[in-house]
Amino acid sequence: MARSGLPWVLAILFVDIAGEGMVYPITPGFLQALGGGTAQEAARLYGWSLALYAGLTLFFAPAWGVLSDRYGRRPILLLSVAGAALGNLLTAVAQNLELYFLGRVVAGATSANLVVVNAYLVDVSPPEQRARSFGLLGAVFGFGFVIGPALGGLVSDWGLRAPFWAVAGLSALTFALALALLPESLRPEDRKKTLRWLEANPFGALAALARYPLLRPLGWTILLNSLAMNMLIAVWIPYGAYRYGFGPAENGFVLAAFGLMSVLGQGLVVPWLVPRLGESRAILLGLGVSVLSLVLYGLASTPWTLLAALAVSALGAVDEPALQAFISRNVRPDEQGSVQGALATIGNLMGIVGPVAGTHLLSSFSGPQAVVELPGAPFFAGALCVSLGLGIAYRTLRCLAPSKITGP
Template identity: 40%
Template structure:
């Protein structure tokens, strides 16, 4: 429920944020693309720095207070963004939101606390389904509200964040027993150290790099979708919202439904390969779509990519002790953060270069072709790093775990 309400708020503002940037910059999607990419990158960079910190804190004081802090920070961000008089305030609000954006990370650690290793792929898929449901409801409502003005969805998102805070305060219990909590250290909060600590466990560095490629498929289109559909098809906020809701629907079905079917029968490796294949094929089809209705047909193919992340996440989680799950999820959030820092600026720069009156060639689908090439690299890496039948096994709780 916490992730669902949180992601609804994020989904609410997705259809209108590029247009809010355009209102400050002037011109069409091409002129605003790089500025919007920098805005998304600033949020991602702040999240990269903040997520491991809050993950390490959650290992020390519990998951619940960190979730409350994250939700409160998002609520403050939405209010500031709704009232922003200029780009400087809008950037400051998004950076603050990124620093507090640990709800997904801490929720993943929460799930690891209460779920046995052999069921974690399905459980992580359930988090993805909650996120997908948020992206079903949020963009659809945000698209409708966006016709009233680009700031209105931010106000509604702030109200949702307040409701989420109250839910966490009065309903959500703590999941991490005091006996499993660790002393907080600043070293554990270093995002790059958290990634380096994965090297203590055999095969995890390669799996972490694979997780990075998988997350590229998840975050890359978010930076370009509104700009792409506006430029190529002239979509309104409502049309963008409906399409994003459809994306959320199919991603939720893949993560909550197909994950539970495919992983037990075929294993995590097959799920990852199928997911990356869906991403790659979907990207190529998006790039060459000539009619707006074609996008709706392609979305289910692309959404197969939702199988990949929870499967890789489950394999990694099973190789880390229970008392380090918060730090692990912080490290994985750093991986997502790096993808979220690089993907938007890459996508929007390619879009800016390949659109507009000064572009050498008018190719708004070029960013999707670049994404497809990146994901081919991820597919090759998956063939090397994923075991043919990923055996999920519990690692004993120790002060310093031996490589598994």
């Protein structure tokens, strides 16, 4: 019965990702319209908006993971969708920056549902199929980034508020359907008997990783990789505008291309490649290709070379689902939510640091006040981070038995 709920869980995730994709391209302009400042001031507000959203997700993700281990996945997922509807509704009606940020607070506090989505997926997938399932989840991410910016570009013709109205309505519809059709995945006998409130805060949640010595070093790999990816996401739109003169339509197209590569990588490459290489080798290959992709982004002097670099990135999509599958194999059923919460804590912490660091590097290395004209600096810094994570992963995985290194 719970297996039948997987399409609905993926639908919830898709609405979240597509919704964010719809509002990303217009948010800097929306903030400038609300605040009345310059484009540069709006860009900084945009970076802080991303950091606020990630900060709230950082603090709430572990709590949702722990609560889902105790009470089940379904009520937490329903809460997250309702919060997305309310948060975007507040933003859509905002007449000032204060109400805009209140909407972001509501949406950010309740949007930390990826930890619960991951736990639901583990609940309904046998261990040998989890890399494929996490690849499917990644494909939904990518597909959301394809559809979201395209829809946002179309809807924004009706005004800068229209994408927020559209996301609020879509989230409300998803809530109604999930309320009627989403089954629970966590069996009563697999639920925690008591709540560990220490694990419900972002740093106490990391104690869940401490109980699994093999996962501690891989946590550093996830942290460094997440830092690089959050820098990339934060600077992508202002980087395209500065280096290539992109407007909202061009940024939407390139974001869609980015999502398409993720769909191809995680929807097609992962199911084919991970069973042949094994999870450990797939992790190392994906991280290595991610390093190469980031360097190519920073070097791309024309939009066409940027798109070529995006094509290379499809192969790098194997690292995250392979890592998730590897980690889930080594965690008890009643701690899947807690461990996913710990991993989300790492990712969300970097969601705070990454946007601020990335936009700071871009502003410091571009324009008339640049120390050195090097707009690709955030991508080069990201490549260095992923390289360090690759080294940690290699040292960790080579210590395993050969059967675990060479096979699934």
